[in-house]
Amino acid sequence: MTKENDYEYMRRTLERLAAEGNLRRIPRLTHDGRHVTAEGRRMLNLSSNDYLGLAADTDLRSEFLGTLTPETFIPSSSSSRLLTGNFPVHDELEAELARLYGREAALVTGCGYHANTGILPAVADADTLVLADKLVHASLIDGLKLGTARYLRYRHNDLNHLERMLHEYAPTRKRTLIVTESIFSMDGDEAPLGQLAALKRRYPGTLLYVDEAHAFGLRGKRGLGCAEEQGVIPDIDFLVGTFGKAAASEGAFVVCGRTARELLVNRMRPFIFTTALPPVSVAWTLFVLRRLVRMERRRKRLATLSDRVHQALHAREVPDLSSSHIIPILVGESSEAVLKAGALQRHGFYVLPVRPPTVPVGTSRLRLSLRADLTDEETASLIKHLQDL
Numbered sequence: 001m002t003k004e005n006d007y008e009y010m011r012r013t014l015e016r017l018a019a020e021g022n023l024r025r026i027p028r029l030t031h032d033g034r035h036v037t038a039e040g041r042r043m044l045n046l047s048s049n050d051y052l053g054l055a056a057d058t059d060l061r062s063e064f065l066g067t068l069t070p071e072t073f074i075p076s077s078s079s080s081r082l083l084t085g086n087f088p089v090h091d092e093l094e095a096e097l098a099r100l101y102g103r104e105a106a107l108v109t110g111c112g113y114h115a116n117t118g119i120l121p122a123v124a125d126a127d128t129l130v131l132a133d134k135l136v137h138a139s140l141i142d143g144l145k146l147g148t149a150r151y152l153r154y155r156h157n158d159l160n161h162l163e164r165m166l167h168e169y170a171p172t173r174k175r176t177l178i179v180t181e182s183i184f185s186m187d188g189d190e191a192p193l194g195q196l197a198a199l200k201r202r203y204p205g206t207l208l209y210v211d212e213a214h215a216f217g218l219r220g221k222r223g224l225g226c227a228e229e230q231g232v233i234p235d236i237d238f239l240v241g242t243f244g245k246a247a248a249s250e251g252a253f254v255v256c257g258r259t260a261r262e263l264l265v266n267r268m269r270p271f272i273f274t275t276a277l278p279p280v281s282v283a284w285t286l287f288v289l290r291r292l293v294r295m296e297r298r299r300k301r302l303a304t305l306s307d308r309v310h311q312a313l314h315a316r317e318v319p320d321l322s323s324s325h326i327i328p329i330l331v332g333e334s335s336e337a338v339l340k341a342g343a344l345q346r347h348g349f350y351v352l353p354v355r356p357p358t359v360p361v362g363t364s365r366l367r368l369s370l371r372a373d374l375t376d377e378e379t380a381s382l383i384k385h386l387q388d389l
């Protein structure tokens, strides 16, 4: 076998990505609250997941800092939860989550990527059939790839397709696990959780896994997510939420039954083989969570702003399929998406193009992440520039 220059194949990959308009670079940014500055231009940040503006809220941070002393500011857990990394604050956060959701147990993990890549291989064994929505997040796909379960994808939000698969394939396995997001991260539309719960009841031996990363903090009276909003929390066997988005922190959680939690503690590799979240970070999460449940005003404000932008987009030719604060503006070609994002940036809105492999080829888009702290004037200006695109 003739060898080639060691790095030649890497260079070729990068050149191909560049030719397709899909080469990614880490943006150099500075942050001040809701704004970012990139290449000398200060812009409103519509690309973060700080949907309620809590990460930009310096009053909230000051209040939290006031609770800390050098004794309670513990920046590292120094070990896995299973060794010496478990601090009282980890247990306290899990107890609070279980109480809020009215479920037996909760388990906190390092991040949502760890949750999804860890829980799925731990619970979906070779006797399990997994049926996952076609558009689920990369972390869920990676979790399925890491495991031993057979998995199939049903057409996005198509419950007829899902039921046909349940009918046809479920009898070949001891159990079936249905996997979906609640608000989909790239399309901003929602899974019909009530119908999924009904389907689960009709097919005994079916478990339901719902990733609420983009709904936690935002939906339902207390912000617990779409499952709270739709009254189906008890039907969900694994309800995953993340703290890195609306909750302005880091980490993730799953609420589940006591037995499921014990299995995860014993089998979930990204829980076992990683350093536990720093106690100071968990304390901040708990501090935010206790306030988050009462932030109905901010949730309403985000819903109002989202409605305004959706209404303005209804006039466009390209259909707006989103029903949330995540608003994709479908463009098609990656290069075109890059140009249109640049145009919005010149008008002071930091909007980024989303390209393959994050979304399917030919569906490159701009992705707006609305935030509750936008003013009426800023929203009106955004709408005007969107209409001019």
Ligand SMILES: *Cc1c(COP(=O)(O)O)cnc(C)c1O
Binding pocket: 110, 111, 112, 113, 114, 116, 137, 139, 181, 185, 211, 213, 214, 242, 243, 244, 251, 252
């Ligand atoms: C962001 C996201 C994750 C990953 O969560 P992190 O805490 O950022 O690792 C998982 N699932 C979905 C749907 C997400 O959008």
